[in-house]
Amino acid sequence: MTMAYLSIVGLKKSFRKHEVLRNINLQVEKGEFVCFLGASGCGKTTLLRIIAGLERMDEGDIVVDGRNISRLRPSKRNLSMVFQSYALFPNMTAFQNVEYGLRKKIKDKEKRKELVELMLALVGLSDVRKKYPDQLSGGQQQRVSLARALVIEPDLLLLDEPLSALDPKVRESLRGEIKATHDKLRITTIMVTHDQEEAITMGDKLAVMNEGEIVQFGTPIEVYRAPRDYFVADFVGKINFLTDKKNVTWMIRPEDVECYTEPREGTLAGTIANIEFRGPFYRLTVALSRHTILIDLFSKDIEKRAFKLHDPIHVRLHRAEGLG
Numbered sequence: 001m002t003m004a005y006l007s008i009v010g011l012k013k014s015f016r017k018h019e020v021l022r023n024i025n026l027q028v029e030k031g032e033f034v035c036f037l038g039a040s041g042c043g044k045t046t047l048l049r050i051i052a053g054l055e056r057m058d059e060g061d062i063v064v065d066g067r068n069i070s071r072l073r074p075s076k077r078n079l080s081m082v083f084q085s086y087a088l089f090p091n092m093t094a095f096q097n098v099e100y101g102l103r104k105k106i107k108d109k110e111k112r113k114e115l116v117e118l119m120l121a122l123v124g125l126s127d128v129r130k131k132y133p134d135q136l137s138g139g140q141q142q143r144v145s146l147a148r149a150l151v152i153e154p155d156l157l158l159l160d161e162p163l164s165a166l167d168p169k170v171r172e173s174l175r176g177e178i179k180a181t182h183d184k185l186r187i188t189t190i191m192v193t194h195d196q197e198e199a200i201t202m203g204d205k206l207a208v209m210n211e212g213e214i215v216q217f218g219t220p221i222e223v224y225r226a227p228r229d230y231f232v233a234d235f236v237g238k239i240n241f242l243t244d245k246k247n248v249t250w251m252i253r254p255e256d257v258e259c260y261t262e263p264r265e266g267t268l269a270g271t272i273a274n275i276e277f278r279g280p281f282y283r284l285t286v287a288l289s290r291h292t293i294l295i296d297l298f299s300k301d302i303e304k305r306a307f308k309l310h311d312p313i314h315v316r317l318h319r320a321e322g323l324g
């Protein structure tokens with residue numbers, strides 16, 4: 001068996017008696033963009049900090065490109081980390097902030113300048129290279145952080161909720177920029193987030209975490225379409241749980257329901273208990289005989305068919321692949 005680029009084996013961590021990482025095993029391929037996704041307190045930041053060497057683990061090994069880095073100091077690991085807060089040097093310009101990490105690595109000043117300029121251009125900051133952090137917007141500051149992290153050509157880029165302090169518009173555009181930058185440089189990246197939409201749109205793979213464990217590792221489509229357990233199903237996207245008469249639980253995504261005004265073969269009858277406008281789609285709450293379910297319908301469809309509150313409705317359910 002060939003070893004993955006990043007390999008984490010049997011990692012455990014407790015703070016005093018509190019076990020925060022139980023038994024972490026993870027294999028990441030070179031160039032992959034992996035998102036750690038999970039609720040607050042599940043151990044995402046702790047795991048990232050352990051990889052970076054900022055926190056000690058109790059047991060386990062971390063191997064990057066065949067090199068066991070488990071016991072190396074952070075500065076010897078050749079990794080970069082970007083935090084939620086921008087953590088820039090306030091007394092340095094954007095250019096100087098990016099240049100800072102290169103000082104030890106590259107002595108030739110011209111060569112250094114060239115690399116910094118290249119990186120600033122890549123993240124779209126050439127125009128503001130002479131500005132200080134307090135003269136930059138949040139989004140620009142985070143791009144400086146990113147450029148500073150990337151310019152040293154790290155073996156691994158570690159991002160801890162890098163977008164969560166930004167407003168939604170900036171956040172969305174930066175998502176795209178981070179991905180585009182990753183596509184160009186192909187630096188193996190791990191990004192922590194508790195935002196499932198962010199994880200789904202950005203990650204090549206998701207590691208869904210719950211209470212100190214990775215409960216599922218796979219592509220966003222695998223995780224969404226074939227969740228391994230109820231926790232994953234419920235955490236990534238909306239899902240309906242229905243138990244049939246034999247006590248088997250079905251999972252049905254709100255978008256996997258066909259709706260009709262008249263009964264058809266295999267449909268169940270219900271009543272529309274609530275209609276919520278969400279912009280591109282409507283979310284209907286439908287009362288069936290034994291369950292209440294959520295259904296998402298494209299706005300165009302529902303407006304065309306004029307479903308109204310308290311109307312009867314006939315639904316055909318398509319279960320998700322995962323359990324049940």
Ligand SMILES: Nc1ncnc2c1ncn2[C@@H]1O[C@H](COP(=O)(O)OP(=O)(O)OP(=O)(O)O)[C@@H](O)[C@H]1O
Nearest residue numbers: 015016020038039040041042043044045046047194
């Ligand atoms: N230095 C510490 N000392 C004691 N307990 C800690 C320490 N750091 C983290 N913890 C605990 O470890 C658990 C995991 O914390 P961690 O910060 O890794 O969670 P997280 O998934 O990053 O959460 P969030 O989404 O809120 O950032 C939490 O219960 C937290 O209280």
Ligand SMILES: [Mg+2]
Nearest residue numbers: 044045046192
């Ligand atoms: Mg955290």
